Amino acid sequence: MYRNLSTVLQKRELRTGQKFHCTIIFGRAILSTQYCIVTIERGYHSENGVYGYRPKIQKHFEVGAECLANRAKYSNFYRLVTAYREHAHKQANINPISLKKPAMLPELLPKKFGLNLSDKVSFRNILTTNKSEGTVKDALDILNKVYSSTMGAEFSYLDTEEEREWFAETLERCHDEPIDSDTQKAILKEMLKSQVFDNFLAIKFVSFKRYGCEGAESMMAFFHEIFKLSVHDTLKNIVMCMPHRGRLNFLTGMLKFPPEKLFRKLRGFSEFPDDVQATGDVTSHFTSSVNLNIDNEKLHVTMLYNPSHLEAVNPVSMGKTRATMHALEDGAYSDREDAQWSDKVLNLQVHGDAAYTGQGVNQECLAMSYTPHFEIGGSIHIIVNNQVGFTTPASRGRSSRYCTDLAKFIAAPVIHVNGDDPEMVIRATRIAFKYQRKFRKDVFIDFNCFRRRGHNELDDPTFTNPAIYRIIQNRQSIPDRYLENLIESNVVTPEEGKSIIQKHTDYLSQALMQVDNYIPQPTYFMGKWSKMKQASSAVTTWETGVDVNLLKFIANKSVQLQSDLDIHPRLLNTHIKARLKRVENDKQLDWATAEAIAFGSLLYQGYHVRISGQDVGRGTFSHRHAMLVNQQTGSIFIPLNSMVEGQIGKIELANSILSEEAVLGYEYGLSIESPTTLPIWEAQFGDFFNGAQIIIDTFITSGETKWMTSSGLTMLLPHGYDGAGPDHTSCRVERFLQLTDSKENKPDGDNVNIQVANPTTPAQYFHLLRRQMVRDFRKPLVIVAPKTLLRHAAATSSFKDMGLGTSFKNVIEDSEADVNEVTKVILVSGKHYYALNNHREVVGAKNVAIIRVESLCPFPILELLQEVQKYKHARTYIWSQEEPQNMGPWSFVKPRFENLCGRSLKYCGREALSTPAGAIGYIHQREAEEVIVKPFTIE
Template sequence: MIRIFSYSLRFPYCHGIRCSAFYHSKSGVYGFRSQELESSEKWHLSEKALENRIKNPNVYQLVQAYRKYGHLKADLDPLGLQHRKEPVELSVDRYGLSRHLNDKISTEGILYSDRLECSISDIVQLLQDEYCQGITAEFDYLQTEEEREWFAENFEQKKQTSITDERKIKIAKLLLKSQAFDEFLGSKFTTVKRYGGEGGESMLAAFDEIFSECAGHNISHVVMCMPHRGRLNFLSCMLNFPPVIMFQKMKGKSEFPPNVKGTGDVLSHLYTSVDLDYGGKNIHVSFLPNPSHLEANDPVAVGKTRGKQQRYKTGEYSTNDGTSSSQDVLCLQVHGDAAFSAQGIVSETMVIADCAHFTVGGSIHLIVNNQIGFTTEPRLGRSSRYSSDLGKINSYPVIHVNGDNPEDVIQATCLAMKYRNKFNKDVIIDYICYRKHGHNELDDPSFTNPLMYQAITSRQSIPDKYSHKLLNDGICNKTDLEESVKQWNNKLQSDMTQVDSYVIKPYHLLEDWSGMKQAGDNITRWDTGVAMETLKFIGAKSVEIPENWKSHSTIKKFHIERRKQKLVDGRELDWATAESLAIGSLLYQGYNVRLCGQDVGRGTFSHRHAMIIDQGNDDMVIPLNHITDNQTAFFEVANSALSEEAVLGFEYGMSLESPNNLLIWEAQFGDFFNGAQPIIDTYITSGETKWLLQSGLVMLLPHGMDGAGPEHSSCRLERFLQLTDSKENAVDGDDVNIQVVFPTTPAQYFHLLRRQMVRNYRKPLIIAAPKVILRLPAASSSLNEMASGTEFHPVLDEATVDPGTVDKVVFCSGKHYYNLVKERESRVIKNTVFIRLESLCPFPVEEIQNELKKYSKAKEFVWSQEEHRNMGAWSFVAPRFENVVGCKLRYAGRDVLCTSAVGIGELHQKEILDIMDKTFS
C-alpha cells in the first residue's frame, strides 16, 4: 500500500498558536505554517472580561503599555551603570488617570492578578513590581492573541509559584561551588585562560531549572551547545566532568584515552555526555564540543536534537511531513551577547527553526550577557537596543533578567520552559550579568573599560551575596554552606594529586557508537555491490507511482518509462538512477537516508525527481519510501531554506547522532559551500581529529568549467584538498580526515554512497558532483558494475587501449576525461591513454603504480585538468606523484587566475583549446 500525503487535506481548526493545517511546499514535503487562528476555537476572553475592557479602556491601555514598554524601566543591570529614563508611555497622565488613582475597578480582563478588585494606583504598583524590577519581558509582537494573553497571564502570575527553601539552599551551594572552582583554578593555574564563570554564576541556577522542568515534563534528553564563559564551571559543577581531566589538560596532557588517535582541542572546548538524576528521573545531557567560532555550534546542536528525536521515534520519521515532536528531546543553546547579535549564523539558524524538516519543537536560548564583547561596548557592537532583538524577527518572546538575583533567573527560566512546552517555539532568556575579569583571566580590562571594572571590583560576588541573603533570612546555616564548599575543595585537591596517575576513560565522550572504530590504513576497498535481482527490484520501485497518478508528461516519459526500460536492459544507467539504487538499497538494508539542500527534491538540473507531484492536485509521493510494505527505514527529502552555513551545520549535527543515518547535503552549485566555510573548517574536516566525533556526512558539490562564469563553475577542489591531512610521502594509503573524490561514472557514485554506510567507521565524503555529464551517454553505467562483488575503484584505466602502443600517459580527474576522449578522437591520436583518479584523497598510490606497470614504453606523463593552475588538484597530486609514485608530471591546464572561471564565452573557448593543445602536444 502506498501512502499518499495530500495537499488538499486541510484542518479547519487548530489548538494553540501553531496552526495544524498541512501545506504542500515546492519541495514536495509538508510543514506547519504559522497564522492567525480563524476558527471558533481561537483565543477569546469571557464576556465579563471584554465588558470590563470596554468600560475601562484607559486603564487597559495603561496595562498594555506596561506590557510593551515596561522593560525600558526595568532594573536589569547588576552593575547599576545603566541610566534609564521612564518611558512617557508609562505615565498615568498620558491616559487621563492621574485624578482617578483611588478609583477601584475589577481586574478581570485588565490584569492577571489574584486580586479581583484594585484601585488604579494599586494596579500601577502591581505593574511596576512585575515589569520594572529585575525580571521583565517583551512579547507584544507575538503572532497570536493566545500567545500574547498566555504570556501576560503567566508573567504576571509567575511569583505565585514559590521557590522552596530546600531549592534555595541547593542553588546557594551550587553557586558557591562554582566560585570555589574558579578560586581553586586561579590559585593553582595562574597562567591558564579558563574563561571562568565569575560574575555569571547564576546561569547555573538557570540550567538547574531547565533540567528540573525537563524531569517534570518527561523530557529525557537535552542537547546543549555553549561558548567559553563559565563552560568549565558547568562541566565540573553540574555535569560531573572529572576535574582531574581538566587539570591534566592544563598541564599539557591529552584529554583522550590511551591509544586513541587525535590532536585534541583547547581547554575551553571540552565536552561530555552524561546522565543526571533529577527527582528520580534520568536526564541525559549531550554537551557538544565547540570551536572558537562560537555561534557555529547553534545549528549543529539543533541538527543533533532532530536526529535524536527521530532516533527515539518522536520525529514522526515515517510520515515525511517534516514535523518533529518536542516530547523527549530539548535543544538548549547558550550564547554570548556580542556574538548573538552580530553573527549571521544565529539568524540563519533561527530562520530554519520552524521550517519543515528542521524544526525541533522549540529551543531554549540563554544569552549570557556580559554587557561587553571582548573590549567593545554594546553601543559599538550592535545597532539594536538589546542583543536579543534578533529573536523578534521570528516572533520569539524575550525574557530579560538581572543575573544578580538567582531566584529571578529561576523564575525567568521556568516561564521560558513553560512557553516552549506549550507552543513548541523558541524562546530567549537575556541573562544580564558581568565578567569579573577581562576577556580572560590574563587580560587587564581597565585598559579600555575602567568605569565598568571599578564597579565590578567594588561589589560583592553573586554567590556570597545570595548565601548571605539566605543566612539573614534564616533559611540556611553558615556551617552547612561552609561544609559543602570544604567537601568540594577536598575533591578538587584530591583530583589534583591524581594528575600524573589518572587514566582517562572514554565515558566522558559523546554517545558511544556501538561497533564503530577508528579507521585503519585501507579505507578504499570495500565490497559495496548488490545482488542483481535486488537492484532491479529497487529500481522498479524507485519510479512506481499510484494508479491514476497524473505525473508530468516529461517526467513520465524521460524519468519513469525510460528508467524502467534501462533497468530491463541493464545498461546506460544515468547518475540519478545510480543514486536511487544506492539510496534504495541502503533503505532496504535498514539505513535511514536524508537528502538535504536547496531544491534537492527535483535537483538543480532537473535530473533527480526523488518525489513525484500529481499535476492535478499537487499531491506528492516519494517512491523510495515504499519499497516494501513493512519498510522501517526512511528517505527524507529536505528542501532547505537558502542557507548554507546553518543548513550544513544542521546536517553535520544530525550525522553525529547515529552511524545508521546517511546524511547527504547537496549544494545548488559547487561553490555555494563558501558561505558554510566555518562549518567545514571547524567541524567536518577536523571534528574527528579534535574531538573523536565521527561523521559520515556527504557533500555533493556540482563542479565543472562549462562557461557558466566564476560563481557557478568550481567547487574549489583545492580548498578541500588543502584541508586534508594526507601526507605527501604516504605509501600505503592514509587514514585521512576526509575523503575527496571526483567520480566519472554513475556506478562509481553508487559505490561511494553505499561505502559510507557498510564500513565500520565513518568519514566525511566530499564529492565533486557532475553537471553536464548527468545525462551524457558516455558517462553511463551498467547494472553489472553495481552487482554483487563490485566496488569503488580509486583509479580507472582505459581497457580498450593497447598498452604496447602507448608513449604518453595522461592523468586526469572528473568530467574533464570525456572532453579529452572526444578531443583525442577528433585529432586521431593513437598513442595516448587516459588514467582517471577517481579518488584524490586518500591518494591511491598502489593503484597508480599498478596502472603504470602496464605502460612500460611510455615516455611522457601529463596531468591535465580544466581548472586553473592555482586551483583544482594539481598542487595536491604533483608532489605525491613525484614523492611516492616516482613519476614527474607535466602540467596541462589553464594558467593561474584570481577567479575560478572567466565570464566571457569566447575567452572560455580559447582556454579549452589551449588546454587540449598543452595536453596533446
C-alpha cells in the same frame, strides 16, 4: 469581536444558558454607549471553526452618564495595563552594573491615560491577581513588580492572542509563587561551587585562561531549574551547546566532568588514552555526555564540542536534536512535510551577547527553525549578556536596543533578567520552559551579567572600560551576597555555607592529587556507535555491489506511481518512462538512476538516507525527481519510501532554506548522532559551500582529529567548466585537498580525515554512496559532483557494474590503450576525461594512455603505480585539468606522484587565475580547446 469575547468567556466557569452583563470594548476604544446581556450557548463557532462555547448578545441597553464614566475608566485602565505589558521592559532594573538607574517612562504615567493614582478600578479580566479591585496606585505597584523589577519581558508581538494572553497571565502569576527553601539551597550550592572552582584554578593554574563564570554565577540557577523542570515533564534528553564563558564551571560542577581530566590537560597531557590517534583540543572546548539523577529521575544531557568560531555550534546542536528525536522513534524522522517533533528531547542553546548579535549563522538558524524537516519543536535560548564583546561595549557592538532583538525575526518572546537576582533567574527559567513546552516555539532569556576579570583572566579590562570596571571591582560576588541573604532569612546557617565551600575545595584538591594516576576513559564508539571503530592505516577494498535482480527491482520501484497521483506530463516521459526503458534494456543507466538505486539498496538494508539542500527533491539540474508532486493537490509522494511493505529504511528529502552554514551545520549534527543514517548535503553549485566554510573547517574536516567524533556526512558539490562563469563552475577542490591530512611521502590508508572523490561514471557514484554505510567506520566524503555528466551519453553504466563482487575503483585503467605503443600517459580526474578521450579518438593518438584518478584523497598511489608500470615505453607523464594551475588537484597530485612513483609529472591546464573561470564566451571556448589539445602535443 465574538472571537475576542469568546477568549475572555472561556476563562470563566460557564454553563449553557447562563446570562451575565458585560461591557463591550474593542481594542483600546469603547465600542458603543451600550451594555448587553450575553447568553452562553454550546455550539459551532463559524468564525474560528471549533466546537465550544459561543456567546450570543441577547439584549442591548442604553446607559447613563455615570455608567459611561465608569466604562471609560475601565477602558483607560485596560490601556494602561496593555502599555505596561508592551513597554515596561524598557524601565526594568535588569542591568547589574548600570551607570545610572532606569528612568520611569513618560508613556506609562497614569495621567497619559486620564487616570489618577486614587481612582478605583476593577482588575477583573485585566490583571491576573488575587485582588478583584483597587486603586490605580495599587495596580501600578503590581505592574512595576511584574514588568519593571529585576525582570522585564517582550511578548506583545507574539503571533497569536492565545500566546500573548498566556504570557501576561504567567508573568503576573509567577511573582506570587514563592521560591521554596530547597530550591534556594540548591542554587546556592551550585553558585558557590562555581565560585570555588574559579578561585581554585586562579591559585593552582595562575596563567590559565579559564573564561570563568565570575559575575555570571546565577547562570547555574538557570541550569539547575531547567534540569529539574525537565525530569518532571516528559523530557529524557537535553542536547545543548555553550560558548567558553563558564563552561568549565558547569562541566565540572553539574555535568560530572572529571576534574582530573581537566587538570591532566592543564599539565600538558592528552585528554584521550595514549593509544588514540587524536590531536585533542583546548579545555574551553571540552564536553560531556552524561546521565544525571534529578529527583530520582534519569536525564541525559549532551553538551556538544564547541570551536572558537562563535555560534557555529548552534545549528549542529539542532541537527543532533532532531537525530536524537528520530532515535527515540517519536516520529521526527519522516518524509512528510507536517512531521511532528518529539516530546522527549529539548534543544538548549547558550549564547554570548556580542556573538549572537554579530554572527549571521544565528539568523539562518532562526530562519530554518520552523521549516519542514528542520523543525525541532522550539529551542530555549539563554544569552549570557556580558555587556561587552571582548573589549567592545554594547553601544559599539550592535545597532539594536537589546542583544536579543534578532528573536523578533520569528516573533519569539524574550525575558530580560538581572543576573544579580538568582531567584528572578529561576522565575524567568520557569516561564521560558513552560512557554516552550506549551507552544513548542523558541524562547529567549536575556541574562544580564558581567565579566569580573574582563575577557579572560589575563586581560586588563580597565584599558577600554574604566567606568564599568570601577563598579565591578567594588562589588561583592553574587554567590557571597546570596549566601548572606539566605543566612539573614534563616534558610541556611553560616556553617552550611562554609561546608559547601570546603567540600568542593577538598573535591578539587583530591582530584588534583590524583592527576598522575588518572587514565582518561574513551567516550566514543559507545551505545549506537559500538559497532564502529577508528579507521586503520591500511588500504581496504569494500565490496559494495548488490544482486542485479534486486537492483532492477529497486530501479522500477523508484518510479512506481500511486494510482491517484496526477504527475507532471513532462516527467511521465523524460523521467518515469525513460528510466523504465533503461532498466528493461540494462544499458546506459544514467547518474540519477544510479543514485536512486544506491539510495534504495541502503533503505532496503534498513539504513536511512537524508539529503538536504536547496530544492534537492527535484535537483538543481532537474535530474533527480525523487519526490513527485501531485499537480492537483500539491501533495508529495516519494516512491523509494514505498518499495516493500513494512519498510524500515526511509529517505528524507529536506528542501532547505537558502542557507549554507546553518543547513550544513545541521546535517553535521545529525550525522554525529546516527551511524545508521547517510546524511547528504548538496550545494546548488559547488562553490556555494563558501558560505559554510566555518562548518567545514571546524567540524567536518577536523572533528574526528580534535574530538574523536565520527561523521559520515557526504557533500555533493556540482563542478565543471562549461562556460557558466566564475561563480557556478568550480567547487574549489584544491581547498578540500589542502584540508586533508594526506601524506606526500607515503601511501594513504583509510584513516584520512576526509575523503575527496571525483567519479566519472554512475556506477562509481553508486559505490561511493554505498561505501559510506557499508564500512565499519565513518568518514566525511566530498564528491566533486557532475553537471553535464548527468545526461552525457558516454557517462553511463550497466547493472553489471554495480552487481555482486563490484566496488569503487580508486583508479580506472585505460582499457583502449595498447601497452606496447604508449609513449605518453595522461592522468586526469573527473569530467575532463571524456573531452580528452574524444579528442584522442578524433586525432587517432594511439600512443597516449589516459588514466582516471577517481579518488583524490586517499591518494591511490599503489593503484597508480601498478598502472604506470604497465607502460614500459612511456617517457612523458602529464596531469591534465580544466582548472587554472593554482586551483584544481594539480598542486596536490604532483608531489605525491613524483615522490612515490619516481617519475616527473608535467602540467597541462589553464594558467593561474584569480578567479576560477572567466565569463567571456569566446575566451572560454578558446581555453576549453587548448586544455584538450595541449596534452597531446606537449613532449
